[in-house]
Amino acid sequence: MSGGSDWLGRLARPLESASQNDFRALPRVRDLGKAILNILQNAPEETGGGAEQFRERMAALFGDFDTLPLPVRRDRVARALKLITEARQQNLWPESAQSKNDSKSKESATPDGSGKVPPEPAPREAELARKAARAPEGDLARALSELDTDVTYVKGVGPRLAQVLGKLGIEKVGDLLWHLPHRYEDRRDVRKIAELKGGESAVVRGKILGAGRAGRRVYEALLGDETGTISLKWFRFNEKQLRDRLERGEEVFATGEVKSFRGKLEMTHPELESALDDEEDGGREAIVPVYPLTEGLHNRRIRTIVGNALDKFAPYMLDAVPNSLMGEPLPTLADSLRELHRPDAGNDLQRLKAQATLYHQRLRLQEAFYLQMGLVRSKMEQAAEQAPAFDPEPELLQKLMAALPFKPTGAQQRVIAEIAGDLSKPRVMNRLLQGDVGSGKTVVAAAAASIAIAGGAQVALMAPTEILAEQHYRSLKALLEGLGVRVALLTSSQKVSTTAVKPARVLHDISVGAADLVVGTHAIIQDQVKFKNLALAIIDEQHRFGVAQRADLRDKGEHVHFLVMTATPIPRTLTMTIYGDLAVSLLDEMPPGRTPVHTRVYPAKGRAEVWRLVERELAEGRQAYVVYPLVAESEKMDLRDAIAAAEELQNEVFKNYRVGIVHGQMKSAEKDDVLRRFRDGEVHVLVSTTVIEVGIDVPNASVMVIEHAERFGLSQLHQLRGRVGRGGGRSYCYLVGGAGVHADANARLKVMEQVSDGFVIAEEDLRLRGPGEFMGTRQSGLPEFRTLDLVRDRAIIARARQAAEEIFADDPQLQRPEHRALSWALTHHWKRRGRFARVG
C-alpha cells in the first residue's frame, strides 16, 4: 500500500482541505460529517486500546457535525486534526496496518507479520492529560444531552402523557422545564367560606357535597367547609370530565371570582384542584403555579412531572449567559426555573404574577442573548460566503444616475454607495433597505441592478403582487432599457396588455441570459424558471414573503447577493430581532418638495364634511382615494358595503365626477383598466378595498380618505397616507372612524395628526398592538419566546445584541475556555430550533 492510501491519511485529507486558509472552504463542503463517519467505519482492526478510543472520539466529533453552526464545525475540524496528529505520534495504527485490506488479518498488522508485537503504549501522563482536557467537555455534553432527552424519561410520563405534552410542544426534558406557569394561586391565604363576600377573588378548600346538572346548560357542585357552603357552576362544560373531577366527598381547592347570586354565594368556572396530596407541596402555605394546559392534562399532573423533572435534570442546566451581561447579580438558570415552578412561600406574589422577579429576568436575558448570538453568528457566517465581486462604479451606473430626471437625495446616494461597497467585495451581500413610502427605493434598486448587470450577471426583483410587479417593471424599464438593459416581466397570469412577450419566451430569455433584469411575483421562484447567471436578488416588501420563498430564490443562483426592501418602517428592536442577521440601510430622507400630509380624524358622523373637503380638491383638478378595509371574517359584507358606498359616491355625492372601484374579486384586467384610467385622470375618485393595490404612483392625487380607519394599524395608515403628497402642493388625509366605534379606538388615530415620521409611528404602533399584530403575517419570522417581550424588553435585547457582537468579535469560534459552555449550549439550542431563518 502506498503511503497515500493509509487510513489516517484518508481521514485527514478532507479535514485538511476544509481547514486550509483559515477554513475558507468549510462553508461550502457538504456532508463532511457523513464522509468522516464513513471512513471511520472502514477503520482497520485496531491494534491497541488507544485506537478504539480514537475512533470513539472522532465519531463523537462528527456524529451531528453536518447540522452544526459554522464556528462549531471549525472547532471540531481543528480538534479532529489534532487527534489525528496525536494518533500518528502514538503510532496507533502502525504504517502497514493502515490499509483496510491489510487490516483484515491481524497477523499482517504487525511489522513482522507475526502479530505478536503490541503497539507502543501511550505514555501514561499523556493519557491522563488528555482525559483531563476531555472531562469538562464530557460534562457539558452530558448536561445538554440530558435536557435533550425525551420527556418520557421523566418520572410519571408514559407514552400517553407524552403524546398529550406533545400538543403543547413539549417533547424533551428541556421543553418541559421551560414550560412556565402562566399564573400563580395563593394557597397561603385559603379562606373560610363563611367569610367570603361577593366580588372578591378567593381560594377555598372544601369537600364536594354533591354535583350534577342543574338545568340544560348548567352543571353545579356544592362545596362545603366547616363554616358553610358555596355553589360552583359551569355553563359550558364537558359533562364526563366534570363528573370525573367532582367526585362526591373529594377534597378540593376552588379558586375564582366569588359572586353573590340571590343571596347565595357562587363561583362560576372555578379552577379546581385536588387537595389530596397537598401536603407534599408544603401544605397550605404554598404559592401554587398554574400552567397552560391542554385537553387530557390537569394542572396537578403537570406540576408533579415538572417537579420530577426539576429534581432529576435541573442540575444539568448549563449557565452559559455571561456575567457581564447581567447588570445585577442574577440567580442561576437552574435556580430560576426551580423558583418559578415551585415558588417559595416567601416569594412576592405580586412580582411573580407580574413576571417581575429576578428569575424571570434571568430567563429573559437568556432568551434575548441566545437569539442574538444566533443572529450575529448567522450574519458572520453569511458574510463569509463567497460571491462574485463587481465594479462598484460601472459606466452603466454612472449613465443611470446621469439620466435621472431628478437629483438623488443624499440618503439615496449614501445607500447606493453602501450597496456598491457590498457588491464590490467577494462576499455575499445581505442587506435590508428600509425606506418610508415615497422615499425613492426604486432608484436604489435600479442602481444595485445596474452594478450586477454591468458585471455580466442577471438580477431578479420579486414583488408581492402582480400590480406592484408590473409597476416596478414599468419604472425599471423606463430607467434602464434606454441604457441597453433587457428587462423582463414574469408573473403567473401574464397578460398581453402589460407585456408583449409570452411566458415561454420569457423563460427562454431568462435561461439563456437574454434577460438581464427579471421583474416578477413569486412566479420567479417556480421550478421551471432557470437563470443563466443570477447574482443579485431584490425583494420588495420583504415581510410579505416567507422564509422558504427567500431560500428558493437564493437557490436560483450560485452565490446570490440579496437586497431586501421594506417600506414599513420597523422599530429598531424588531429589526434587531427579525432581521438581526442583515446589514441595514436607511433611506431617511424624502425627495424634496414633499410636504407633510395634512391629517384629520373624523367620527363617522363627520363624513359629510369630509366629502365636502374632497370635492374642494376635485374642483381644483386633483384626484382622491377612498379606501375601505376588508376584514377577513366579514369580507363579503365589507365588499358589499364598499361597492354600495362607491355607487352612492357616484350617484349622490360626486355626481359631476367619475368614481371608479377596484376590489379583490375583480379580474386583473378590469382592475388594471380602472387603475390606468385613474392614472390618466379619467377617473377622479378611486374607491379601493385592497391596500397594496393602491401601490400605484399618481402624483395628481391629493386626498386619501380611509374609512373604518380604526381597523388599520398606524403603520398601515401611514403607508396609505404616503400615496398622496407626491406631486407637490398641499395634500390631505382623512381618517374616518366607523359608526359606533369606541372613542378609544379613534383616539389612537390622533397620533396620525401629529406625526409624519414613519419610524415614530411604527414605534407607537408596536407599543399599542404588540409585535405579532404589528408584523401582521404568520410568516413574519417572529421567534416565539417564553418570557421575552419585544416591546417591554427592548433594553435587554439591545444589551444582548451588543454582548453577542463583542463576544464574536473577540472569539469568533467560541474557542476560549470561558466560552466553552456557551458554545455547547448554543449548539444545542440551535440544533433544536433548526437553522436560523436566513433572509438572504
Ligand code: ADP
Ligand atoms: P418607494 O418605492 O420608496 O415608496 P418610489 O421609488 O416609488 O418610492 O419613489 C416615489 C416617487 O418619488 C417616484 O415618483 C420617484 O420617481 C420619485 N423620486 C424618487 N427619488 C427622487 C428624488 N431624489 N427626487 C425627486 N423625486 C424622486
Ligand code: MG
Ligand atoms: Mg416602492
